Amino acid sequence: MATILVVDDEMGIRALLSEILSDEGHTIELAENAAQARATRERLRPDLVLLDIWMPDVDGITLLKEWGATGQLNMPVIMMSGHGTIDTAVEATKYGAIAFLEKPITLQKLLRAVEQALARTPSKPPAAAPVSLMSAPQPMLGAGHGDVLMTVESAMTGGMGLPVMPADLGPQSEQSFDLDRPLREARDAFEKSYFEFHLARENGSMTRVAEKTGLERTHLYRKLKQLGVDLSRNRRGGAA
Incomplete structure (x- = not known):
């Protein structure tokens, strides 16, 4: 199983992704901003990073570009955003992201993106790849709290x-x-x-x-x- 760094300024998103990916057997580390992400990446050298684009200090694209420019982009990165566009996805893959997940994120697309990312050769920095803009039909991670199940x-x-x-x-x-x-x-x-x-x-x-x-x-x-x-x-x- 892999060590995955989840970078997102929303506590609820961090907690939910951590719980789901931990249940898959992965070791999860969390960061709420770019400063924490830099420190955790340097300390742990994660196998995969899930990186939010819109953060209050340094945005995810800037951090992605920084890692690429300094030779630190030696792990696959999946970008996440609730306000993404095709242009944003293209820019993210241009700078080394291997996939783009649009929030709210479906469970199936999250797990598929993680599986595909971890299957990549870890020694190669991720190059520009075809845009994977994963939109989100119901049910969704991070969606509202009104969906009460009446299963039985x-x-x-x-x-x-x-x-x-x-x-x-x-x-x-x-x-x-x-x-x-x-x-x-x-x-x-x-x-x-x-x-x-x-x-x-x-x-x-x-x-x-x-x-x-x-x-x-x-x-x-x-x-x-x-x-x-x-x-x-x-x-x-x-x-x-």
Whole structure:
């Protein structure tokens, strides 16, 4: 697995990218401005840099040009921006970026861009490449917070106590739910146990849980946080 430096002045973007890429088994380092990015790059020599263009001190294009001019562009760089254009993408690749991700970034395009970047020969500085302007249909990273999932709502409408096998009790135990309470509370309790069960069964692998439950992984992360599921308890070191 790789060491990836994420440079972005938005704390939410840094946290989300870090969580997703860590779950893929990568080691993630974070920087919120160009000064921190320079220091971290010099200290760690990362295998890949995800670099935001619009930052308050020095913008990402300027930092990219600086690394190229000083012979420090010996790792692939993927540029990110929420206000990018074709001209911006062309300029980024002109100065050595290998891809351009337009925010909000889809999970699939993020992982594909990272995989393709890491597949490049690490000893060669990235040259100008065909522009990869990755626009973002739903669902999106960094999008709004209004997308609440009702993934198992239909399972709660039968009017009967539903047997569920949560992670705490193991596969041989069952939990009956008290349905004498508001529907939302009953549904949330069921969903929490549902996801805890699948996380335990899949040894904390978010990829396999997403496939098993039929959810896109960005929405799965949000749903688990919304329900208060403890991801660290079930996660294997570097589980994919």
